[in-house]
Amino acid sequence: MTSKLQMKAQMPQFLPEKPELCFVKLELSFDQNEITNEHTRFAVPINALDTKATIKATDIILRPITERQHTFLKKLLIDRMSKPFQQCIQQVLNNEQMGDRTSSEYWRQLHAIIREEDLPDMKLRHIWLAQMDAQCTQGGKR
Structure with a gap:
């Protein structure tokens, strides 16, 4: 199992102008480190969000859904952070x-x-x- 410190070191910087790219990089890191726990896959990107992205995701951070949290967060941030x-x-x-x-x-x-x-x-x-x-x-x- 990957330690929290090791995972933190591999956490890619969140780029609000390219949220889709950030999630691709993050998911590659999860796969490489064999991280499959949905809650962990939800929590790691939340801790990497900048202020703008955190504000856009406030509702899901404060009241996370119980299933497929990471998938929902990914879709939400890509939809909300992408230019119209x-x-x-x-x-x-x-x-x-x-x-x-x-x-x-x-x-x-x-x-x-x-x-x-x-x-x-x-x-x-x-x-x-x-x-x-x-x-x-x-x-x-x-």
Whole structure:
């Protein structure tokens, strides 16, 4: 069994702007350390939350459900900490530019902003191609 000190040393920093990534890293650490107890898997991330995330999860921290606590906390934080879809799509359409990035770097950037659950890759690819076409057209007019 992994000691609390050893687990604490492997606890990844919680990044409020990327909650899904944090939970992937945390679950890999749980798997690596063979931590399967649901309450432990619930308590560890709570202790790593920053102030903003703690406030967003106050209700589940104060009144935790009795079953699947970790799964519920994960879904709740991802839903509450992620940018609203409308804000993400506005960022992609109005603020993101290819600039000096390669097309694949630009694709990864757009993909990092919008989750596939929110906008399927096929639709995001359409936006990406249209923006690259516009970039090429603007570059040709100079």
